[in-house]
Amino acid sequence: MKQRNCMVAQSGGPTVAINASLAGVISGVTESGAYDTIYGSLNGITGILNNKFINLTELMTQHPEYMDRLTNTPAMYLGSCRYKLPHYMDDDSSYVFIFKQFETYQVDAFFYIGGNDSMDTVLKLSEYGKRIGSSVRIIGIPKTIDNDLCETDHTPGFGSAAKYIASSLLEIAHDTFIYPVKSVTIVEIMGRDAGWLTAAAALARNEYNTAPHLIYLPEVAFDQEDFLLDVKRLLFERNNVIVAVSEGIRDASGNYISASEKSKDTFGHSQLSGAGKTLEFLVKEKLGVKVRSVEVNVLQRCAAHLASKTDLEESFTLGKKAVALSEEGVTASMVTVTRVSNDPYTVNYGHAEIKNIANEAKCVPVSWISPAGNDVEQPLIDYLTPLIQGEVDVQYQNGLPVYMDVSHLTGHQ
Amino acid sequence: MKQRNCMVAQSGGPTVAINASLAGVISGVTESGAYDTIYGSLNGITGILNNKFINLTELMTQHPEYMDRLTNTPAMYLGSCRYKLPHYMDDDSSYVFIFKQFETYQVDAFFYIGGNDSMDTVLKLSEYGKRIGSSVRIIGIPKTIDNDLCETDHTPGFGSAAKYIASSLLEIAHDTFIYPVKSVTIVEIMGRDAGWLTAAAALARNEYNTAPHLIYLPEVAFDQEDFLLDVKRLLFERNNVIVAVSEGIRDASGNYISASEKSKDTFGHSQLSGAGKTLEFLVKEKLGVKVRSVEVNVLQRCAAHLASKTDLEESFTLGKKAVALSEEGVTASMVTVTRVSNDPYTVNYGHAEIKNIANEAKCVPVSWISPAGNDVEQPLIDYLTPLIQGEVDVQYQNGLPVYMDVSHLTGHQ
Numbered sequence: 001m002k003q004r005n006c007m008v009a010q011s012g013g014p015t016v017a018i019n020a021s022l023a024g025v026i027s028g029v030t031e032s033g034a035y036d037t038i039y040g041s042l043n044g045i046t047g048i049l050n051n052k053f054i055n056l057t058e059l060m061t062q063h064p065e066y067m068d069r070l071t072n073t074p075a076m077y078l079g080s081c082r083y084k085l086p087h088y089m090d091d092d093s094s095y096v097f098i099f100k101q102f103e104t105y106q107v108d109a110f111f112y113i114g115g116n117d118s119m120d121t122v123l124k125l126s127e128y129g130k131r132i133g134s135s136v137r138i139i140g141i142p143k144t145i146d147n148d149l150c151e152t153d154h155t156p157g158f159g160s161a162a163k164y165i166a167s168s169l170l171e172i173a174h175d176t177f178i179y180p181v182k183s184v185t186i187v188e189i190m191g192r193d194a195g196w197l198t199a200a201a202a203l204a205r206n207e208y209n210t211a212p213h214l215i216y217l218p219e220v221a222f223d224q225e226d227f228l229l230d231v232k233r234l235l236f237e238r239n240n241v242i243v244a245v246s247e248g249i250r251d252a253s254g255n256y257i258s259a260s261e262k263s264k265d266t267f268g269h270s271q272l273s274g275a276g277k278t279l280e281f282l283v284k285e286k287l288g289v290k291v292r293s294v295e296v297n298v299l300q301r302c303a304a305h306l307a308s309k310t311d312l313e314e315s316f317t318l319g320k321k322a323v324a325l326s327e328e329g330v331t332a333s334m335v336t337v338t339r340v341s342n343d344p345y346t347v348n349y350g351h352a353e354i355k356n357i358a359n360e361a362k363c364v365p366v367s368w369i370s371p372a373g374n375d376v377e378q379p380l381i382d383y384l385t386p387l388i389q390g391e392v393d394v395q396y397q398n399g400l401p402v403y404m405d406v407s408h409l410t411g412h413q
Numbered sequence: 414m415k416q417r418n419c420m421v422a423q424s425g426g427p428t429v430a431i432n433a434s435l436a437g438v439i440s441g442v443t444e445s446g447a448y449d450t451i452y453g454s455l456n457g458i459t460g461i462l463n464n465k466f467i468n469l470t471e472l473m474t475q476h477p478e479y480m481d482r483l484t485n486t487p488a489m490y491l492g493s494c495r496y497k498l499p500h501y502m503d504d505d506s507s508y509v510f511i512f513k514q515f516e517t518y519q520v521d522a523f524f525y526i527g528g529n530d531s532m533d534t535v536l537k538l539s540e541y542g543k544r545i546g547s548s549v550r551i552i553g554i555p556k557t558i559d560n561d562l563c564e565t566d567h568t569p570g571f572g573s574a575a576k577y578i579a580s581s582l583l584e585i586a587h588d589t590f591i592y593p594v595k596s597v598t599i600v601e602i603m604g605r606d607a608g609w610l611t612a613a614a615a616l617a618r619n620e621y622n623t624a625p626h627l628i629y630l631p632e633v634a635f636d637q638e639d640f641l642l643d644v645k646r647l648l649f650e651r652n653n654v655i656v657a658v659s660e661g662i663r664d665a666s667g668n669y670i671s672a673s674e675k676s677k678d679t680f681g682h683s684q685l686s687g688a689g690k691t692l693e694f695l696v697k698e699k700l701g702v703k704v705r706s707v708e709v710n711v712l713q714r715c716a717a718h719l720a721s722k723t724d725l726e727e728s729f730t731l732g733k734k735a736v737a738l739s740e741e742g743v744t745a746s747m748v749t750v751t752r753v754s755n756d757p758y759t760v761n762y763g764h765a766e767i768k769n770i771a772n773e774a775k776c777v778p779v780s781w782i783s784p785a786g787n788d789v790e791q792p793l794i795d796y797l798t799p800l801i802q803g804e805v806d807v808q809y810q811n812g813l814p815v816y817m818d819v820s821h822l823t824g825h826q
Contacts (some may be wrong), residue, residue, distance in 0.1 A: 014588045043593050074584050080591040167813055168712055171487050175427045175715040177822045178493040180456050203813065208820040238823060297707045299581055302588040305719060308812065388812035399721065399801035400580055405621040409590045410651060 003106040006035040006326070008056070010143075011044035011114035011121070012082075014075035015157025016164075016304045017315035018143045019404070021113045022078065023071040024319020025141070026060055031320075034327045039105055042408070044081035044114070045121055048101045049094060054078070054408065066404065071312060072394055073403040074304035085121055088128045095128045102136050109137040109326035113319075115144035115155075116361065119334060123358035126332035137326040140334035140354055141318055145301045147196035150360045151352035152336035156318060157301070159311030159387035162200035164303045165189055166388060168296060169204035169244065173211040176240045183290040184231055184283050185242045187212065188276030190300055192248040194363045195219050197300070199376045200384050201244035211242035218248035219364045220373035222257050227279070228286050230374050235289060247275050305401045309390025314347065321349045345386035416519040419448040419739070421469070423556075424457035424527035424534065425495075427488035428570025429577075429717045430728035431556045432817070434526045435491065436484040437732020438554070439473050444733075447740045452518055455821070457494035457527070458534055461514050462507060467491065467821065479817065484725060485807055486816040487717035498534055501541045508541045515549050522550040522739035526732075528557035528568075529774065532747060536771035539745035550739040553747035553767055554731055558714045560609035563773045564765035565749035569731060570714070572724030572800035575613035577716045578602055579801060581709060582617035582657065586624040589653045596703040597644055597696050598655045600625070601689030603713055605661040608632050608777045610713070612789045613797050614657035624655035631661035632777045633786035635670050640692070641699050643787050648702060660688050718814045722803025727760065734762045758799035 008025050010018055022040075029035050040054040041047030060066060070077060088095045102110065112122050122140035129136055142149045145161035169187060176185050189198040195217025202215060213234050216222055234241045249257045258274040276293035283291040318335045325335065333351040340346040368380035395402040421438050423431055435453075442448045453467040454460030473479060483490060501508045515523065525535050535553035542549055555562045558574035582600060589598050602611040608630025615628060626647050629635055647654045662670045671687040689706035696704040731748045738748065746764040753759040781793035808815040 014591060043591075046593075073587065075587040076591045079593065082592070163812055167718055168716070170813055170816070171715040171717060172711055174486065174488040174717075174816060174819060175711050177819050178427060178456075178489045179495070180459075180492065180822070206813070208818040208823075240823065292711075294710045294712075295708065296712075298585060298588050298705075299707075299709075299712070302584040303581070304584060304587075305580055385811070390812070391809050396804050398798070399576055399803070400583055400616065400619070403583070403587060406587060406590050407621040409593070410621075410653065 003036045004034070004108050005037045005039060005106045006109040006111065007039045007041055007048070007102070007105065007107045008078070008111040008113070009041035009044050009047060010076040010078045011080050011112065011118040012144065013115065014080070014301050015143050015145050016074050016160040016302065016307045017156040017311050018075070018113055019073045019077050020071045020312040020315035021141045021143060021156055021319035023067055024316035025111050025323055026056055027067065027316070028320035028323030030060070032323060032327065034323060035108065039107070040078045043079040044083060044118070045085065045098070046081045046083050047078070048098050069395070069402060070404050071316060072304055072307065072392055074302040077404050077406060079409045084117065085124050088124065092128070098125065099129065099132065099134055099136070102134070107136060109139065111139050111141055111322050113141040113143055115142070115146065116149060116359065119149065119354060119358040122334065123354045126354055130332065137329065137331040139322045139326055139330065141322050142334055143315070145197055146191055146194050148194040148361045148363065150357050150362045151334065153339040153347065154337060154387060156311060156315035158196065159308035160306070161197055161300050162203065162384060163308040163388035164300050164306050165197055165200045165296065166203035167306060169201045169212060170209060172294060173204060173209050173242060176242060180239055181290060182235055183240050183292070184235070185240065186276045186279045186291070186293040187242065187244050188247055188293060188295045189244060190296070191218065191246045193218055193361055195246045196364055198244050198246040199364060199380055200388070202376050202381055203384055203388060212244035213241050214243045214374045215376055216243070216245045216249050216374060217364055217369060218246045218250060219366060220369055221252040222249040223252065224282060228282070231283060232287060235287070243279070245275055245279060249275050304403065305394050307392045308388045309392050310387060312392055317349060325351055342382050342386060416449045417447070417521050418450045418452060418519045419522040419524065420452045420454055420461070420515070420518065420520045421491070421524040421526070422454035422457050422460060423489040423491045424493050424525065424531040425557065426528065427493070427714050428556050428558050429487045429573040429715065429720045430569040430724050431488070431526055432486045432490050433484045433725040433728035434554045434556060434569055434732035436480055437729040438524050438736055439469055440480065440729070441733035441736030443473070445736060445740065447736055448521065452520070453491045456492040457496060457531070458498065458511070459494045459496050460491070461511050482808070482815060483817050484729060485717055485720065485805055487715040490817050490819060492822045497530065498537050501537065505541070511538065512542065512545065512547055512549070515547070520549060522552065524552050524554055524735050526554040526556055528555070528559065529562060529772065532562065532767060532771040535747065536767045539767055543745065550742065550744040552735045552739055552743065553770070554735050555747055556728070558610055559604055559607050561607040561774045561776065563770050563775045564747065566752040566760065567750060567800060569724060569728035571609065572721035574610055574713050575616065575797060576721040576801035577713050577719050578610055578613045578709065579616035580719060582614045582625060583622060585707060586617060586622050586655060589655060593652055594703060595648055596653050596705070597648070598653065599689045599692045599704070599706040600655065600657050601660055601706060601708045602657060603709070604631060604659045606631055606774055606776065608659045611657050611659040612777060612793055613801070615789050615794055616797055616801060625657035626654050627656045627787045628789055629656070629658045629662050629787060630777055630782060631659045631663060632779060633782055634665040635662040636665070637695060641695070644696060645700060648700070656692070658688055658692060662688050717816065718807050720805045721801045722805050723800060725805055730762060738764055755795050755799060758802070
C-alpha cells in the first residue's frame with residue numbers, strides 16, 4: 001500500500017532553537033496523522049544523497065519523553081551540512097537522485113530547517129520539483145541567530161542568542177565594574193552582515209547598568225577616529241567603558257575591521273574574527289588605557305541552558321505550522337512569523353514564497369541606529385525585548401544539562 | 414557606649430560565589446548578634462584607606478529581600494582592588510591608618526574575602542596587629558576560580574566555574590558534532606599555574622560524549638610534537654577532536670605556550686592569553702585541518718546564571734563560619750572546607766593559620782594526571798564531580814537575571 005511519508009533535515013550553523021522546530025514537525029505529524037513515517041535526513045540534504053536516515057516516528061514512539069529533551073537540545077540533532085546544490089541547469093544529477101529518493105521513501109513533503117543558504121536549497125528543489133511536475137511539497141523552516149531572513153518578523157534561534165548576549169553583557173558589566181580604574185572592554189558579537197544580535201547587547205541596560213556604552217553594527221560604516229573620540233569622551237565621564245561590536249563592522253570603503261586573515265567558506269562568505277581584537281589593539285595604542293576584548297564565540301549560538309522560552313515556543317510552533325501548510329498543499333514556501341503587536345506581544349504564523357527569501361538578507365533599518373552610528377534607538381529595543389522573554393525548564397543530571405544523545409552523528413565514539 | 418562592629422571587604426578576581434560569602438557574613442552576624450554594625454569596605458582594603466564604606470546592616474535591615482539576590486550576584490558587590498600592601502617593616506603608614514580606622518569604627522573583626530593575594534593581605538594585617546597588640550580578629554574567607562589555595566579542600570567560586578566549563582564544553586561538543594568533516598576545536602580555559610578548572614572540562618563527558626578528547630594542564634610540561642601526534646591519532650579515529658587546554662601550559666623549559674605578548678600585573682604575575690590561539694595556528698600549519706579556538710574568557714568566572722548550588726551554599730556557610738570563629742577569638746586564619754567523603758559528599762568547615770596559606774599554591778597532583786599528560790585520572794573526576802552539583806534558582810525579570818544594583822561602584826552613571 002502506498003504510504004504518505006515526510007522527510008525533514010537541518011542545515012547551516014547551529015542555534016539553540018533548531019531542534020525545537022524539529023520537535024514541532026514531529027508533534028505536528030503525530031497530532032494530525034498527516035504522514036505515516038517521518039524520516040530525518042542526516043547532515044542536511046547530504047543525508048538524502050548518501051542514504052542516511054533516522055526513523056523519527058519510531059524513535060519518538062519508543063521514547064515520548066524525548067520530545068522535551070529534543071526541544072531543549074542545542075545545535076542539530078540531525079546534523080548539518082554546508083553543501084551547496086549546483087543549479088539544475090548546470091548539473092541536475094543531484095536533483096534526479098533526490099527526487100528518486102522521495103519516490104523510494106514515498107515522501108510527500110520535505111521540510112528543511114535552516115538559514116539563508118538552506119533557503120537557497122529550498123528554492124532550487126522547489127523550482128526543480130515544479131519543472132518535473134513533482135507533487136512533493138517543499139517547505140523551509142527558518143532558523144538563524146543572525147535574524148537576517150526576509151519576510152519573517154524574526155527568526156528562530158535569534159531570541160535565545162539575544163538573551164544569551166544580553167545576560168552575558170550584564171554579567172561582564174558586573175565583572176568589569178569592580179575595579180575603580182579606567183578600563184575599556186570590547187565584546188565582539190556574531191553577525192557578518194546584520195547587526196541584530198549585537199544590538200541585543202543593549203537589552204543588558206537596566207536601572208543601574210548603562211553598559212554597553214557604545215554599540216557598533218555592520219549596517220553603518222565604522223570610523224576609527226570617531227570610535228576613539230567616543231571612547232575618550234566616555235572615559236572622561238566614567239571608569240569602565242564597555243563596547244559591543246559586531247564581528248562584521250566595516251569602514252566607509254567596505255573593508256572589514258578585522259585583524260585576522262580573511263578566507264572564504266563554500267558559500268563565498270568571508271570568514272571573520274578579530275574585530276574586537278583589532279579595536280583592543282587600537283585603544284591600547286592610541287589611548288594607552290587598560291583594555292580587554294571578549295569574543296563571545298560559539299557559546300552565543302549553543303548555550304541552550306539559557307534559551308528564550310518565547311523563542312523555543314515559536315520555533316516549535318513554526319515546525320507544526322509547516323506540517324499543517326504541507327497538508328493544505330503549500331509548497332515552495334517558508335513558514336513565517338508576523339508581529340501583530342509589541343505590547344502585549346502577539347504574533348501570527350504564516351508563510352511566504354521562497355523566491356522572495358532565498359539569497360536576500362534583512363539588515364537593521366538605519367533609522368533604528370543612532371545618528372552617530374554608535375548606539376541603537378528605542379524602536380529597536382522595543383522590537384528586541386519581547387524575543388528574550390521567558391526561561392526554559394532545562395533538566396539537569398549530575399550537575400549538567402540533559403540533552404539528546406547525538407552519538408549517531410559521531411559514530412558512537 | 415562602645416560598639417562592637419565588624420568590617421568586611423572583597424578582593425582579587427571575580428567569582429560567582431564571592432557575594433554568597435558576603436551574604437554568609439551578614440547572615441552570621443544577624444543571627445548571632447555578635448556585632449552591631451557591618452561595614453562593607455569598598456574596593457577591598459583601599460576602601461579603608463580611602464574611607465569608603467557601606468553600612469551593610471542598614472541595607473539588609475531595610476531590604477531583607479536582598480539576601481538571596483546578593484547570594485546570586487556575580488563579581489564583588491563591594492568592588493575589588495589589586496592593591497598590594499607594602500611590608501610594614503618597609504613602610505607601616507598604611508597599617509597605622511588601617512588600625513586607626515578599626516578604632517574609629519569600633520571594629521572588632523575584619524573579614525577579607527579573596528584569593529591568594531588577598532590572603533597575603535590577611536597575613537600582613539594579622540602580623541602587624543599581633544605586633545601592636547591589637548585585639549581585632551583578622552579572618553580570611555577564600556574564593557578563587559583557580560582552586561589553588563592550600564589548607565582547604567577546594568575554594569568558593571571554583572565549583573560554579575567548573576560547572577560552567579563542563580556545561581559549556583558539552584554545548585560546544587553539540588555545536589561541533591554536527592558537521593561530518595574533520596575538525597579540531599581548542600577550548601582555552603583560565604588557570605595560570607593550576608589546572609583544576611581545565612580538568613573540570615572532563616565532567617562534560619557522558620554516555621554519548623567523549624569530548625574533551627585531550628586535556629592539557631599547566632602541571633605537566635607541554636610538548637608540541639606529542640600534542641600533534643595525539644591530535645593526528647584521534648583524527649584518524651573520529652571526525653571532531655575537542656581539546657581542553659589551560660591558558661598556563663608551558664614547555665619543558667617553563668616557557669608559556671602563548672602567542673601573545675606577556676606583561677606583568679601588580680603582583681608580578683605574567684598576564685596570559687593565547688595558548689588556544691597558538692595551538693590553533695600550530696594545528697592549521699602542521700596538520701592542515703579545519704581548526705577553531707574558543708577562549709571561554711571572563712564568562713567562566715561571572716556567569717552567575719549557571720552557578721553550582723553546592724558552591725554557593727558552601728560559600729555562604731564559610732561566611733557564617735568566619736563570623737562564628739571571630740566570636741571564639743580566632744584570628745590570623747582563613748576558614749576552610751575539609752572533605753569527609755565523596756559519596757555521599759560530606760564536608761566539615763574549619764580554619765587554618767593564614768601563614769600556611771598566603772603565597773602558597775596548590776596544584777593538581779601529578780598522580781591525578783594521565784601518564785601521557787594529555788588527560789585526567791578517575792580520582793580527579795571523583796574529586797570534581799560533587800562540586801558542580803545542584804542548580805541555583807536565579808530570578809529573571811524582563812528576560813534577564815536579576816542581580817544586585819552595583820551603581821555605588823560606578824558612580825551611579
